[in-house]
Amino acid sequence: MHIAVVGLSHKTAPVEVREKLSVPETKMESAMQALCSYPHIEEVAILSTCNRMEIYLVATETEPGIREVSQFLSEHSQIPLHQLRQHLFVLLHQDAVMHLMRVAAGLDSLVLGEGQILAQVKNTHKLGQQHNGIGRLLNRLFKDAIAAGKRVRTETSIGTGAVSISSAAVELAQVKVQNLAACRVAIIGAGKMSCLLVKHLVSKGAGSISIVNRSPRRAEELANQFPEAQLELRPLSEMMAVIANSDLVFTSTSSTEPLLNRSKLEAALDPARSLMLFDISVPRNVAADANELENVQAFNVDDLKAVVAQNQESRRQMAMEAEVLLEEEVATFDMWWRSLDTVPTINCLRDKIETIREQELEKALSRLGSEFAEKHQAVIEALTRGIVNKILHDPMVQLRAQQDIEARHQAMQSLQMLFNLDTGKQFS
Numbered sequence: 411m412h413i414a415v416v417g418l419s420h421k422t423a424p425v426e427v428r429e430k431l432s433v434p435e436t437k438m439e440s441a442m443q444a445l446c447s448y449p450h451i452e453e454v455a456i457l458s459t460c461n462r463m464e465i466y467l468v469a470t471e472t473e474p475g476i477r478e479v480s481q482f483l484s485e486h487s488q489i490p491l492h493q494l495r496q497h498l499f500v501l502l503h504q505d506a507v508m509h510l511m512r513v514a515a516g517l518d519s520l521v522l523g524e525g526q527i528l529a530q531v532k533n534t535h536k537l538g539q540q541h542n543g544i545g546r547l548l549n550r551l552f553k554d555a556i557a558a559g560k561r562v563r564t565e566t567s568i569g570t571g572a573v574s575i576s577s578a579a580v581e582l583a584q585v586k587v588q589n590l591a592a593c594r595v596a597i598i599g600a601g602k603m604s605c606l607l608v609k610h611l612v613s614k615g616a617g618s619i620s621i622v623n624r625s626p627r628r629a630e631e632l633a634n635q636f637p638e639a640q641l642e643l644r645p646l647s648e649m650m651a652v653i654a655n656s657d658l659v660f661t662s663t664s665s666t667e668p669l670l671n672r673s674k675l676e677a678a679l680d681p682a683r684s685l686m687l688f689d690i691s692v693p694r695n696v697a698a699d700a701n702e703l704e705n706v707q708a709f710n711v712d713d714l715k716a717v718v719a720q721n722q723e724s725r726r727q728m729a730m731e732a733e734v735l736l737e738e739e740v741a742t743f744d745m746w747w748r749s750l751d752t753v754p755t756i757n758c759l760r761d762k763i764e765t766i767r768e769q770e771l772e773k774a775l776s777r778l779g780s781e782f783a784e785k786h787q788a789v790i791e792a793l794t795r796g797i798v799n800k801i802l803h804d805p806m807v808q809l810r811a812q813q814d815i816e817a818r819h820q821a822m823q824s825l826q827m828l829f830n831l832d833t834g835k836q837f838s
Contacts, residue, residue: 411452411547412472413747415506416479416498417464420520423497430487431463435537441486442543448478453545455538455552457513459530461520466510468547476500507551507743511736514559516568522725523568528559547750551743558739565735568728571721576606576662578717579688580614582709583658586686590616596656597621598649599663600628603690605635607660612639620656622649650678653685660688661695671697681705690714749811755822756806758831763802767794 418428433441433456445454445465453468465483469475480498484491501509509518514531516523535552538544544552563569571581584590595616597604600623611619620642623629633641644652649669653659661669670687679685687708689696700708771794775787809821825831 411750412469412475413466413503413506413547413551414469414472414476414479415464415466415501415509416476416483417457417462418497418499419462419464419518421518422499425460427487427489427494427497428461428463430489431458431483432460433458433463433486438537439541441482442538442541445479445482446543448475448482450474451478453548454543455534455548456543457531457534459527462513462518464513466506466548466551468545472502504740504744507747508736508740510551510555511558511739512733514555515562515732515736516559517562517729517732517736521573522722522729523573525563525569528556528563531559532556547747550746554739554743558736561739562732562735566728566731568725568732571724573718573721573725574606575690575711575714575718576603577610578714578721579660579690579709580607580610582714582717583660583686583688584614586707587658590614590658593618593657594655595619596652596659598659598661598669598695599623599691600625600632601662601664603662604660605632607662607690608632608636608639608641612636618642620644620652622646622652650674654678654680654683656685658686658688660690662690663695665691665695666693668697669695670700672699672702675700675703675706679703679705688714745811755825755831756809759805759825759829760802762829762831763798767798770794 418431420428438456438458441456442454445451445456445467450469450471451467452470455466457464457466463483465479467475467479480491480495483489483498484494487494510531512518514528516525516527519527531552535544535549535556538548538552580590587593590611593616595611595618597607597619600621604621604623608619608621619639621629621632622644623632624646626643626645629643633639633643653670653675663669675685682705684705684707687696687700687706689708689710692711694710696708696710700706771791774790805825809825812821
């Protein structure tokens, strides 16, 4: 049996291609059934996220199995195979194993070390089991990959530190004020960046958040995504009143001119109150002269980029450590995988020895006669079974543990020849 992965990701395909290959959960069962119906595919698992679509497979023959998966992807997406092929990557055997380990650890993500992908790998494993796509090999592979992902996050700090402008703004705010839950927060704007700001603020414990926006509909759409946050929605006409009553203000609008400057802030703010402004807009929403006020601290995108760059470099260092951990995990899986080669020989040897044991036991009991007590028969049964198990134990352990492929094959050939075994499998 051969392990492979065929797929595409944010590294190989634009979003307009990725979205055509996406498989929603509602169609996961039918997709797995279709894949498993191909003649060379034994097991399958589908990892479908916004940034990747990957099919992990166990094939009886590698090349035909890969062709069958590629054909499925073409039919599913309705993209001709000659067009789709330029976006696909194919990884075989150990490379496929390492790839899944790296994906689970967040090392292959758009944002290095992000944590969401591990939950998505877990869900892929669950769905694969639920819909009978995953068998013995992929079950072990996904379990090991999930454990590896957890290990990387436990033994390194790869998941910490903001790596986007919006998360950096919230992280910097938290460093400055220590306790976001005690702060009154305002966000000017209700676009995608504002949505990310709300997400990060809520995750850090911020409770009092006002959204100021020109369009009430956009503000309501944003608020509907965070029902637990109880966001207060205010019109743009009340912007200065909201800012005057806030401790932290984040600005993220598409305005081409500054919304806030020294004169506006000076007119609205109580000189005894301090205010922090985090402007994540380009062009800037906050004029440079805002920092001239003693009670105002303003940070712009350039200030936040330094935070992002520092955290990205830190994550890159963590990723190098994580790669070493994953090499260990791959080696452990590979040892188990290769040991499966020994199963037919071991089973055949055990069956032959067990047959001999049963035949010789039956002869001995027949000579002892019917008056021989049943409890004595049970003792002799246990005795002979124990002897067989002890004789077989060391050869089986040594055979499974042998990492050198050629040495293991030679050992299996020797067993076949010495015990006249017929495993139905040829070793070269």
